[in-house]
Amino acid sequence: MPRPLITLTTDFGEGSPYVAEMKGVVLTLNAEANIVDITHSVPAQDVRQGARVLDQVTPQFPQGAIHVAVVDPGVGTERKIVVASIEGQTYVTPDNGLLSLITRHFRPTRMVEVANPKYWLADVSSTFHGRDIMAPVAASLGLGVELSEFGPPIHDLLELDWPELEVGERLIRGSVVSFDSFGNLITDITAQHLDEFGDRTQLQVQCGTHCVNGLVKTYAQRPKDSVAALIGSSGLLELAVVNGSAAKKLGVRVGDEVTVCR
């Protein structure tokens, strides 16, 4: 049997000792756990970016993976902690919308509220449930403990409002959702949306004061320092500056409008 795979996604910052505390707790309870960091660079308390990371990355993981995500500005309040089964993987998170993007793509098959302190650390702090509740719950999941052991079933998760695309006959209006570490600008306009707009090389993409004529397949099809529009590796429309940073050059921000015209 392969070792249980437990991933961590937090806003603690790369190299945070808080992450290491969680790993210590997991390994104390489950010495065989294979712990993989997804990222600890979610901007502090930015549940939406945390939700985007889970939606982008976790579908690449194998069946049986256990994903712990801690972006938890409401720690210590009445917000619930949940365990959810989605597409054969299991998520342990605060119920604050962290799963509200992936659940638009995949329906959870089972969900429970984490309520049974039997599976928590003996002393639970008010400020670090990632270590005191979520890490030991994940370790126990990896040992084969059944979902129903952690608490009662629930049927709904907290949903966040995600901006809806406006799709007209000749225009799609979307927005900037993030920048990657290369400075590439990622939008919420998908390849599928563009499929209905015909020849991609004839489309016009606008963002801020920039206008790009035609999508390309790879960065190298445009000269250095020019702006390229293309479908990125997650199937989303991206704007990139060839060998440079769109984040720096385009002067736009997360939430700004992006349009595609035909």
Added chain:
Amino acid sequence: MPRPLITLTTDFGEGSPYVAEMKGVVLTLNAEANIVDITHSVPAQDVRQGARVLDQVTPQFPQGAIHVAVVDPGVGTERKIVVASIEGQTYVTPDNGLLSLITRHFRPTRMVEVANPKYWLADVSSTFHGRDIMAPVAASLGLGVELSEFGPPIHDLLELDWPELEVGERLIRGSVVSFDSFGNLITDITAQHLDEFGDRTQLQVQCGTHCVNGLVKTYAQRPKDSVAALIGSSGLLELAVVNGSAAKKLGVRVGDEVTVCR
């Protein structure tokens, strides 16, 4: 038998190739080692912050864990390298004070000086004993080599002066010891100290030009952008700016005074 667990704590920086060199050395000698990063973000040559990280994090790790800590401004000088058993875990570090905080809480049961080159790399550089001595010693510990094999027993470690709290009848005078990645300000005043000062909601906390009336249990009990005082996840008094950064807002530094009055 679970795989030997070897952790790394350094001031090399996240993503440093020096860390990767240490991992290569460990895995060459001990292919089954489970290597876990605690942090590589200790400020360069800051032995005190390294000591704080070990004291905060390693108690969360399981019995048998082997902790290698390399914050080593004296590399290549006469400073010793030591192996110490503390609470069922084993530490491999320069003898420069890195263990001087955890040893205030737990007494080492055995200590040896690392002196037997049999367990080192064949060529030892003058500037990187983490790779050439400490990594291979940790790998050998993970293979079951006895402490006494590495060198002669010692009975004392280098101690650093840690500022003592001043505890009066109505006042505790402590100091800022660090900031976490959220910008929360951590002090050296513990929950136990406050226990003797009565109702926490009646205490006054002062730091720099800021004064906070009453401790809370969670950040959410104070409005956004206000300063909250609370006991953090390590049992220490913290000052936090709700949904913000105390590091930025309070204008104080590590070492500055923090007082609690009743």
Added chain:
Amino acid sequence: MPRPLITLTTDFGEGSPYVAEMKGVVLTLNAEANIVDITHSVPAQDVRQGARVLDQVTPQFPQGAIHVAVVDPGVGTERKIVVASIEGQTYVTPDNGLLSLITRHFRPTRMVEVANPKYWLADVSSTFHGRDIMAPVAASLGLGVELSEFGPPIHDLLELDWPELEVGERLIRGSVVSFDSFGNLITDITAQHLDEFGDRTQLQVQCGTHCVNGLVKTYAQRPKDSVAALIGSSGLLELAVVNGSAAKKLGVRVGDEVTVCR
């Protein structure tokens, strides 16, 4: 049998979700893989620094290690992807010069072009071959798939021009190749070069407007804040500011000239 060891070296940035996607792909195909990060801090699209990292770090890894390196500005163009056996380890990289430094030190014993889509993800994007081709190829290598399965043999890799040292009777002229996380300045002048120049304590090292008389063995042989010249842990001449940063103090850059006179 130990678990297959797969390392990752990229320019995606520490904490990049792209790295996590690659790990998910590897673990989906090869649940037993032991994935180790070398670094994700190669400057964006800087193939030369990527080549330096591989040359510095991978010789520390054990026989059988599989190294995936993704610094790939030409992704989606005609550039090849290759698998190369070097000194008992296996490298999976774009053929863009990433291996052109290590191959100056060790001769590859076998090389193939990655051409057989059987070992790739079913859908290959135009912009992320690290995830779609190199990660699954590495996972398959870890399962024991033979090199010849991945594509036809090749006999040459793309070479980069690396500046040659100028070695005169009384002078060696080299250059700054990188700065480490302590701000130490690393040159391309090796210990072997200096061996032919006699007594190291009598040499003069010049860089920018700074001149250092005599090499030392360890930082501690020079007073705080002074500039020390010494052979670093990779066998290269370094300039360091004791307890400080040469990167900040010396005002020089990668590529600048460094000379040693006797």
